[in-house]
Amino acid sequence: DVKVTQSSRYLVKRTGEKVFLECVQDMDHENMFWYRQDPGLGLRLIYFSYDVKMKEKGDIPEGYSVSREKKERFSLILESASTNQTSMYLCASSPGTGENSPLHFGNGTRLTVT
Amino acid sequence: SQKIEQNSEALNIQEGKTATLTCNYTNYSPAYLQWYRQDPGRGPVFLLLIRENEKEKRKERLKVTFDTTLKQSLFHITASQPADSATYLCALDQSGGGATNKLIFGTGTLLAVQP
Numbered sequence: 001d002v003k004v005t006q007s008s009r010y011l012v013k014r015t016g017e018k019v020f021l022e023c024v025q026d027m028d029h030e031n032m033f034w035y036r037q038d039p040g041l042g043l044r045l046i047y048f049s050y051d052v053k054m055k056e057k058g059d060i061p062e063g064y065s066v067s068r069e070k071k072e073r074f075s076l077i078l079e080s081a082s083t084n085q086t087s088m089y090l091c092a093s094s095p096g097t098g099e100n101s102p103l104h105f106g107n108g109t110r111l112t113v114t
Numbered sequence: 115s116q117k118i119e120q121n122s123e124a125l126n127i128q129e130g131k132t133a134t135l136t137c138n139y140t141n142y143s144p145a146y147l148q149w150y151r152q153d154p155g156r157g158p159v160f161l162l163l164i165r166e167n168e169k170e171k172r173k174e175r176l177k178v179t180f181d182t183t184l185k186q187s188l189f190h191i192t193a194s195q196p197a198d199s200a201t202y203l204c205a206l207d208q209s210g211g212g213a214t215n216k217l218i219f220g221t222g223t224l225l226a227v228q229p
Contacts, residue, residue: 004157031215040122042221043158043203058216090157097215099146099165105157 003027004106006091012112019078021109023091032074033092033103034058034066043090049074050097081113116141118204120220127194128228135189135223137204143182144206149189152201152222161202162189194227201225 007022025032031050035043035058045058047066055066063085067075074093078085088110092103117140127133137147146165150158164171164180164187171178177190191198201222208216 033215035219040221042118043217043219045216048216092157094215097213099163101215102148102160102163103150103158103215103217105159107155107157 004091004093004104006089006106006109008109009107010110010112012114013078013081014114015082017078017081017113019081019111019113021076021078021089021091021111023074023076023106024072025074025093025104026072027093027095027104028071029093029095029104030071031094031097031101032068033094034064034074034076035090035092036060036087037090037108038087046076078111081111083113085111086113087111116144116206116208116218118206118218118220120202120204120223122221122223124224124226126226126228129195131194133191133194133198133225133227135202135225137187137189137220139185139206143185146206147178147180147187148205148217149178149187150203150205150219152203158203158219191225194225196227196229199225199227 004025033048034046037043049068065077090108091106094101119138149161152158164178175192179188201224203222205217205219
């Protein structure tokens with residue numbers, strides 16, 4: 001089974017801090033994604049990557065950046081955390097694109113910014 | 115832009131009955147549509163995919179239908195069990211053609227199966 005591991009389940013940070021959320025997948029998947037999930041808004045795509053050192057903006061990239069130095073690891077960076085970034089963050093991976101490549105999600109990091 | 119609508123109200127049903135969840139999309143018909151299950155405090159887990167040229171897809175007690183005329187997919191769980199209680203999300207590829215894996219998700223419907 002594919003395993004997508006997010007390093008922290010819960011995180012509490014202060015406004016203005018730089019925050020790193022780490023995600024590692026163990027199945028040599030090409031693609032990795034970061035979503036945030038908020039009540040009433042569902043999952044929204046922040047950034048994604050189709051290859052090492054490659055990144056593309058999703059639907060809500062403002063206030064975030066990402067890093068993919070190795071194929072298995074995709075990091076989400078909050079440059080200066082704000083209270084409106086309090087959310088559940090979900091990392092996902094897929095072997096490719098198209099119908100044979102559903103997303104495999106980690107169990108999320110619940111981030112609170114105070 | 116494409117939007118997905120799922121009933122935000124929780125669906126409460128009795129054990130043994132069939133649960134039916136609805137997913138409507140507003141714009142282009144996607145090449146395929148996916149359904150995921152999410153348990154509290156966990157990430158979504160992929161369940162089923164149905165292509166636009168398929169009317170129906172089954173997997174054990176699960177059945178999904180896809181009506182491109184109505185722009186709707188229905189997700190059925192037959193002989194429901196309390197263990198089926200979870201939030202169910204539908205998703206489709208933003209590109210329409212399914213080539214990107216940039217998925218749009220609905221907000222999900224919470225299913226509660228009472229023993």
